[in-house]
Amino acid sequence: MKRLTLLRHAKSDWDDPVARDFDRPLNRRGEKAALLMGQFAARRIMGFDYLVASPAVRVTQTLDIFFEGYGETLDAHWDRRIYLASSATLLDIVRELPDSAENVLMAGHNPGFEELILDLVPDNGSSKLREDVEIKLPTASLAVMEFAIDKWRQAAAGGATLASFTRPRDLDPALGPGSR
Template identity: 55%
Template sequence: MKTLALFRHAKSDWSDARARDFDRPLNARGQRGARAMGEYIKSTNRKFDRMIASPAVRAAETVEEASKAWGCTFKVEWDRRIYLASSATLIDLLKELEGDPASVLMMGHNPSLEDLIFDLVPDDGASPLRDVVEQKFPTATFAVLELDVDRWCDMAEGCGRLVELKRPRDLDPSLGPSLID
């Protein structure tokens, strides 16, 4: 069995209309959300063998803020393919992992992370958390999937179970949707 954790970047700043999408930083709520999720991950005592992340500014800042709160000190592998990826691209990236780690944390973007959950977790009623993702996979959300494979290269549609899902608003209601930002 393999463990795949997915962490969507936190809320980004849209105040500069001229900024490239790739270069958008976190806004204040995003910084708070990333730290809160880092504290949550720390509280779960989960360990990851690898962390792969999009190098987009908002993803990198989410990693930085969450890592401070979490106390995570391992090396992040930045992979530009995660930015604007399809679910199929993310699956290919995971299948290519060297060293066959037992657990991987991927920091990325929607809709690819949400689509990855839909592709890996069957819509058979066995995973009620999948229904929550169908409603929305908000920024700074953390999800954990258990994959029924011995090697990453054996991943296929429907091989997973969504066993954990935590949204920022679950930790602090002020981190939920807002009309202001």
């Protein structure tokens, strides 16, 4: 059994006049959400033994704050391919994960993360969580997928179960749509 947890970066600051999207930082709401989600992961005793992440500024900041709330850190394996990646590219990255890693945390971006979940979790009407992801994978959300496989290279479309899906607004309504 392998477990893949996707952490979408927290809300970024569109008012910051950065030259490149890659360098966009988090805003205050994003910082609050990242901390809250880290605390949630700690309370749920979500264990991670491997971290692969986009090196974009908003992802690195999300992880720094997430791990502050989580209470421990992991050394990241930075993979620039995750930045604005398609579902197909993300699945390639998943298939390249070391088989010694059982519980992987991947941090990155939409729309790729949402598409990856929708590709990996069967659309058979049996997953309310999948339907929620279909509506939207908000910033700082955590989606946990489980695979009945021994090796990551066996990960395939339709081969995962969405075990949990948690949005910041599920933990604090003030972090829901329309709040600042």
